[in-house]
Amino acid sequence: MTNWREIYENDCPLPAGPGLDELVAELAEALGDPDPEVRDGYPYAVLAAWIGRGVIDGERCLALGDLMVERFTHPRIEARTFAPLVLVMIVNQGHLRPEWIDAFADWYRSEADLRGRDETLGWLHAVAHGADLLGACGRRPEVDPGPLLVLAAERLLVPTDYLFAEREDNRLARALALVLTRPDLTPERSTAWLSTVGDAFVGMERGPMPVWASNTVRTLLALYALADLGVPTERGGNPVPLAHGAAVKARLAEVLRPVFPYA
Template identity: 80%
Template sequence: MTNWREIHENDCALPPGRGLDELTAELAEALGSPDPEIRDGYPYAVLDAWIRSGVIDGERCLALGDLMAERFTDPRIEARTFAPLVLRMIVNQGGTRPGWLDAFAAWYRAEADLRGRDDTLGWLHAVAHGADLLGAFGLRPEVDPGPLLVLAAERLLAPTGYLFAEREDDRLAKAVALVLTRPDLTPERSTAWLAPIAEALAPYEYGPMPVWASNTVRTLRALYLLADLGVCAERGGRPVPLAHGEVVKAGVAEVLRLPLRQAGDGIPTRSKGVERPPM
């Protein structure tokens, strides 16, 4: 097996006597490995460096993207949840095919195993990894941002027993905020995706909330903050304002009004004559 650590420590230089097609295929296999030391270790770092630097580009990148799109239907959870990370590397460099987004969307709205981390498999992180790809698609001018916002809402509203415990809410909020930086979005399209969320949360104005509702509320709180402060596409980068930040803040606040009302007195409300039940 290739010593990926040695390659990484050698500034990711191509090893002599090895073909790039062979190495790319080995990296693709490694990124679906059940061994977290392989899947999330040096092979991941080398693949990212080679895609960023253009060592793997053109047809090789497109073929790798096609393979990752196929993995969204793989029976192995570790293969499904690392596919969006590889696709994000490619999309960030400008490579896209229409079928990739379709395959991703079908998986992201329906994935049932949302565990952040498994004791044996390591990081899985379906929601967070998918969010990273969603945000990358959202920054591509050839991709319509509206369906991406709808997809984020569908992911939040899908029933689940997994309470976000590994900052999935922050990652998904960041992805949505990146989509909302698109200058071609109108104020109406920037908030239309919130309507089904508001409708779904309405029955939980009082009393306990299901897990999916708690996840949704926490994600929207994080989005409100990003709408106020701006969002960074890269770690350490300069925050970019949302195209219609004030409109998004108002829309998110309206959705959060009902579930937050039970938190205590003093929450503004437009409803009249509703008696608050005993706590």
């Protein structure tokens, strides 16, 4: 078993001995491990460093991405929800197959276990991790942003008993804002995805707000703030304006009015 902690603490060199393919396979296995100390620990940091530095080259990145896509149908929740984080690393390096987006969308709109954190399994975070991948794919110029915006709406509108408790609303709002920075979007395409949300709010019965609606309102309010202030494209970076921030804010106010009369 490779000592990933030692590799990390020495600035992630490529160790002598095992071949790179063997090491990548071991890292891939670790990123789906039920033990959160393994899955979300030193192997994760080393994998991110090696992909970011190009140690894991294009062909290996594509093969690793194919493996992560297979995990979207894995029986264990922690394997499913850490797959998008690995794909984010790969997509941010410019490696992306169109079929990955289809597989991701099938999983993201249908995942039923939305828990942020489990006492035994650690971080699961399906909504937040999926949002990170949605944002990464949505910034790629070769990807049509429209279906990804619709996908985010679909994810929000699925009935659930899980109330966002681990800042999932902020992560999904940030992903939406990142997609909405695309300069090729028109005002109409920047807002069309909100129509289904508006329809759902208009048809909602009076009384206690359903959990899905509360999650959705909080996400859209966070998006409103980002539409007003801009969204950093990287941690600590300067905010980037949305392509049509004013139009997005105006449409958000219309959509939220039935359930948030202060809008």
